[in-house]
Amino acid sequence: MAVTTPANMKHWDSQELQQLRKRAKAWFLKKGRALPWRESNDPYRIWISEIMLQQTQVVTVIPYxxxxxxxxxTVIALANAPEEQVLLHWSGLGYYRRAKQLHAAAKVIRDQHNGSFPTDFESVLALPGIGRYTAGAICSFAYDARTPIVEANTQRLFARLLRLKGQLAEKPIQDQLWFFASSILPERSGSGAVNQAVMELGSQICTPKEPSCQECPLRELCPTFANGEQATIPSPKPPKVYEEKVEAALVVQNEATELLLRRCQPGERWAGLWDFPRFDVTTVKSASQLEQSISEQFESRFGASVCLQEELLQLKHGVTRYRITLRCFRATLDVSTTQVSEASNKGVGHDTQWCSASNLKEIPLSSTGKQISEHLRKLLDANGP
DNA sequence: AATCCGGGGAT
DNA sequence: ATCCCAGGATT
Known part of the structure; x- marks a missing residue:
């Protein structure tokens, strides 16, 4: 009996690799999902889908x-659009840096590639927002290039097919995964089909918990299945530790019943998007302190005084390592002090605006901004007729 | 290697 | 509640 060591990973000979390719492709033809970006080999459509799919699930991406x-x-239409319009169509999807880099890449394609998506791996990799995985995916799906891919689905599948022990994030493990990803690709044509097939297998069969090994076409080739180690390969990630935060958002209306919005600044969360005025109140202990803290922060940012009114709703959301409780209050401007218009002109004027409720859907908001908007729309509907 | 960037679906 | 997701860029 051989000793089980990290070096005891499975070795795949060329005949087994050939079987893997054949079985994966046959399974994909039968069981693969029909997804919108699989309808053509258009690199533009594939590119958009790959950027949207970074750290984002398929069901979420489809309507976007x-x-x-x-x-x-077209890539030209994207390159010529204002950034705010691009952000608007990304609004709610998260990781807004992706939208900005997508826009920047479209301009590069327009200005440096004669408006057509580049066809060689190195040029694709050089585009903003495109890394090793995304470049490989685009080139193999659109051009059938022999480019390997390792992402969430395939790294889990490959780790099990290789019986790799250890954290997936570790460099030696990643090296093994990328080497295997290359080794499964056929010599001549068909890399795109193989990559699609193994991704789909990882996604639909080789799931993190309780994989459907009974239905897996690679079952007989899988050392992890043979040893019943599906629960421990790959190694579970250490749990994340979150920091609790409490923030307050204000719904401020002017005489025209328009709502005060502020553009998030570079370096801030959601830079470039618009949001209801938001303040950190994590350290606030009492209700009176809450009112005072919000008043002071609003005054220093907008140069006007507000009076806190009723709490409209609470939302919970996460941003990186923070778990945020967002308390949303209605607030009124204190007209005895500074005028509203002056408030909106303090600092950079075009980073503050009054927006009618009906125009909110034309403004790129974060997901929580959209949720507050939706809540207000329901209130108006309830009071309107 | 660690951190930042967001949001939602599944369980 | 917790885990996870078609990652990339920055430090």
Whole structure:
């Protein structure tokens, strides 16, 4: 009996690799999902989908993908659009840096690639927002290039097929995964089909918990299945530790019943997006302190005084290592002090605006901003007729 | 290697 | 509640 060591990972000979390719492709033809970005080999559509799919699940992406393609049917249309319009169609999807880099890359393609998506791996990799995985995915899916891919689905599948022990984030493990990703690709054509197939297998069969090994076409080739180690390979990630925060958002209306919005600044969370005025009140202990803290922070930022009114709703959301409780209050401006218009002109004027409720859907907001908007719309509907 | 960037679906 | 997701860029 051989000793089990990290070096005891499975070795794949060329015949087994050939079987893997054949079985994975056959399974994909039968069981693969029909997804919008699989309908063509258009690199533009594939590119958009790959950026949207970074750290974001398929079901979430699908409606955004359709709306985005309708708004920006070509890379030229995307390159020529104002950034705010690009952000608007990304609003709610998260990781807004992706949208900005997508926009920047579209300009590079327009200005340096004659408006057509580059076809060689190095040029694709050089585009903003595109790393090793995304470049490999685009090139193999769109051009059938022999480029390997390692991402959430395939790294889990490959780790099990290789019986790799250890954290997936570790460099030696990553090296093994990328080497294997290359070794499964056929010599001549068909890399795109193989990559699609193994991704889909990782996604639909080789799931993190309780993988569907009974239905897996690679079951007989899998050392992790043979040893019943699906629960420990790959190694579970250490749990994240979150920091609790409490923030307050203000719904401030002017005489025209428009709402005060502020553009998030570079370096801030959601830079470039608009949000209801928001303040950190994590350290506040009492209700009176809360009112005072918000008043002071509003005054120093907008140069006007507000009076806190009723609490409209509470939302909970996460940003990186923070778990945020967001308390949303209605607030009124204290007209005895500074005028509203002056408030909106303090600092950079175009980073503050009054927006009618009906125009909120034209403004790129974060997800919580959209949730507050939706809440207000329901209030208006309830009081309107 | 660690951190930042967001949000939502699944369990 | 917790885990996880078609990652990339920065430090």
């Amino acid at each position: 993908f359709h709306r985005f393609l309708q708004a920006f049917p």
